[in-house]
Amino acid sequence: MTKRKKRIIGNIEIGIGTLICAFFAVLFLAPIILTITNSFMSAQEISANYGTVFATTQTGGRVFISKTVTLKFIPDMVSFTQYINVLLKSPEYLLKFWNSVIYVVPIVVFQLFVAALASYGFARYEGRVRSIIFFFYVILMLMPYQVTLVPNFLVSNWLHLTGTRWAIWLPGIFSPFAVYLLTKFIRKIPYSVIEAAQIDGASEWQIFSRVCMPLCKGGIFSIAILIFIDYWNMVEQPLILLADDELHPLSVFLSRINAGEISLAFAVAVIYMVPPLLMFLYGEDYLVEGITYQGGIKG
Amino acid sequence: MKIAALLAENARKKVHTEKSSRMTRKARYLSLAYLSPSLIGVLTFFVVPFMVVVYYALVNNPVQAEFVGLSNFISVWNNRAFQRAAENSLLFSAIAVPLAVVLSLLLAVVMESKIPFKSRFRTFFLSPIMVPIASVVLIWQVLFHFNGIVNEWMRMIGAGKIDWLKSEYALIPVVLLFLWKNLGYNMILFMAALSSVPGDLIEVAALEGATKWQIFYKIKLRYLSSTILFVAIMSLISSFKVFREVYLLAGDYPYDSLYMLQHYMNNTFNSLDYQKLSAAAIIMSLVIIVLFFVMYKAEDIYGKDVEG
Numbered sequence: 001m002t003k004r005k006k007r008i009i010g011n012i013e014i015g016i017g018t019l020i021c022a023f024f025a026v027l028f029l030a031p032i033i034l035t036i037t038n039s040f041m042s043a044q045e046i047s048a049n050y051g052t053v054f055a056t057t058q059t060g061g062r063v064f065i066s067k068t069v070t071l072k073f074i075p076d077m078v079s080f081t082q083y084i085n086v087l088l089k090s091p092e093y094l095l096k097f098w099n100s101v102i103y104v105v106p107i108v109v110f111q112l113f114v115a116a117l118a119s120y121g122f123a124r125y126e127g128r129v130r131s132i133i134f135f136f137y138v139i140l141m142l143m144p145y146q147v148t149l150v151p152n153f154l155v156s157n158w159l160h161l162t163g164t165r166w167a168i169w170l171p172g173i174f175s176p177f178a179v180y181l182l183t184k185f186i187r188k189i190p191y192s193v194i195e196a197a198q199i200d201g202a203s204e205w206q207i208f209s210r211v212c213m214p215l216c217k218g219g220i221f222s223i224a225i226l227i228f229i230d231y232w233n234m235v236e237q238p239l240i241l242l243a244d245d246e247l248h249p250l251s252v253f254l255s256r257i258n259a260g261e262i263s264l265a266f267a268v269a270v271i272y273m274v275p276p277l278l279m280f281l282y283g284e285d286y287l288v289e290g291i292t293y294q295g296g297i298k299g
Numbered sequence: 300m301k302i303a304a305l306l307a308e309n310a311r312k313k314v315h316t317e318k319s320s321r322m323t324r325k326a327r328y329l330s331l332a333y334l335s336p337s338l339i340g341v342l343t344f345f346v347v348p349f350m351v352v353v354y355y356a357l358v359n360n361p362v363q364a365e366f367v368g369l370s371n372f373i374s375v376w377n378n379r380a381f382q383r384a385a386e387n388s389l390l391f392s393a394i395a396v397p398l399a400v401v402l403s404l405l406l407a408v409v410m411e412s413k414i415p416f417k418s419r420f421r422t423f424f425l426s427p428i429m430v431p432i433a434s435v436v437l438i439w440q441v442l443f444h445f446n447g448i449v450n451e452w453m454r455m456i457g458a459g460k461i462d463w464l465k466s467e468y469a470l471i472p473v474v475l476l477f478l479w480k481n482l483g484y485n486m487i488l489f490m491a492a493l494s495s496v497p498g499d500l501i502e503v504a505a506l507e508g509a510t511k512w513q514i515f516y517k518i519k520l521r522y523l524s525s526t527i528l529f530v531a532i533m534s535l536i537s538s539f540k541v542f543r544e545v546y547l548l549a550g551d552y553p554y555d556s557l558y559m560l561q562h563y564m565n566n567t568f569n570s571l572d573y574q575k576l577s578a579a580a581i582i583m584s585l586v587i588i589v590l591f592f593v594m595y596k597a598e599d600i601y602g603k604d605v606e607g
Contacts, residue, residue: 010413013511017409018416024406025423028479031435032426038437050441118337121330133338139591140345143584144539146564150580151348153568158348174340204329233431235543236561240568254433255547269434280429284422287429291484292491294533295526
């Protein structure tokens with residue numbers, strides 16, 4: 001093959017690759033962009049576009065009816081009425097949003113705190129018993145909610161936590177996910193660093209708080225993002241553990257939006273995805289690092 | 300890092316620490332103190348109640364507490380609703396997992412080539428990970444409703460309307476949602492694995508006249524084999540969690556073909572049938588444990604094969 005021929009083939013390959021990526025990029029972004037642009041439509045426009053869709057649903061009558069369905073990327077007229085309605089006139093959405101915050105923030109902070117201590121314990125001295133315990137943590141981490149919710153439900157009943165926020169908080173805080181991942185990060189710290197600290201006379205606590213944790217800062221960010229999305233998205237736990245709708249996070253509430261309020265739904269959906277998207281914009285590299293570290297037995 | 304390698308490395312470290320320092324024993328107990336908050340929590344919220352779950356699964360009811368052997372398991376296993384839920388969940392996994400592996404591998408391979416706007420594309424592919432399912436479900440409903448956009452397109456090309464969410468086709472929108480959410484995650488894992496293929500190996504192969512396809516098939520795929528298995532099993536495990544998507548799309552009582560294992564569990568929770576609940580949870584945990592050991596063994600085997 002001549003050089004020129006090779007170059008042409010290479011260019012064709014790059015062209016095809018770019019096309020594939022562009023195709024997937026459109027598919028991946030379209031739902032997000034559509035949600036955002038639709039949130040700037042007025043109630044009339046939403047009902048004109050999707051009337052037939054939301055007139056009949058599993059949750060009962062929704063009000064708007066129109067014969068045709070049109071998918072529109074750009075609103076006829078940009079309107080902030082939906083946002084104004086959500087923010088000023090329908091406090092229940094903001095309350096549910098606040099519920100989500102109330103669940104997620106303590107879980108992220110305290111799961112990381114518990115995990116920081118535990119992963120140091122796992123990474124620093126490894127014995128057979130500790131390997132076995134770690135092994136159990138990994139298996140536990142892999143269990144889907146169908147399995148873990150049963151024990152969670154039992155404990156919540158024994159401790160009379162069912163129906164309170166603690167039923168969500170406590171299992172979340174002690175979830176082994178962060179322990180597993182942070183242990184991997186700490187184990188990447190070269191042993192010589194710790195040894196040097198020891199020789200300098202650092203105590204165990206100093207090695208933990210002054211050497212290991214600062215070195216794992218990136219890892220802690222990554223894990224915080226991963227825990228955040230997981231619990232921001234939560235659906236299964238509140239359905240089982242919280243009978244009272246008042247305490248439900250927005251993720252569950254959004255799916256049961258009331259009849260006649262469907263035009264608000266897009267605005268609520270956008271407000272709901274703002275915090276994780278902001279995190280993503282600032283922390284994409286951390287997210288990637290966190291996922292990469294899950295390679296090998298995430299389990 | 301692979302777990303087997305970790306264990307080996309830690310064994311080495313252990314020897315090292317024991318030789319070099321006399322404070323080992325004290326530090327050992329001290330490090331147990333670091334573990335204790337997590338251990339207490341995990342024992343309280345997961346392990347101890349799970350033992351009770353095992354107990355519940357083996358007795359006829361919590362009050363009489365008569366040992367009944369496997370009869371709870373048998374009655375769950377023969378339960379029509381459980382069977383239907385298990386079939387649906389397995390069918391979903393059988394469709395979604397291969398697609399999740401192949402498509403994300405394709406994306407990772409393409410992303411490894413010299414295409415422009417690489418980091419932009421990476422951002423685009425990752426963004427669904429961060430978007431809550433509840434937020435995009437509205438769009439899915441607009442698309443796949445009986446009077447929705449997709450049917451509008453179907454009409455234009457002259458095909459018949461399909462009630463996507465309320466028919467045997469209902470798995471398709473859910474598979475698409477699952478892929479939309481998970482491809483980016485898998486792609487990152489594959490990209491990390493691809494970048495760890497030694498460059499000199501590929502150079503030598505190219506010098507000796509191997510085609511790109513040969514390099515991919517004979518070298519890269521071999522290095523990727525453990526990651527492929529890992530991604531496949533992780534996708535399988537996350538496909539067990541697809542209830543979230545189904546619930547948000549179709550609610551508590553979806554069409555029959557979308558009735559997943561978690562729906563079965565929710566209904567059993569509502570009827571407070573602890574025996575069934577426990578037996579079902581144990582059956583599912585056994586599936587996960589088997590998958591875990593497959594992964595664990597495979598990492599051993601493949602790890603040795605590739606790393607020598």
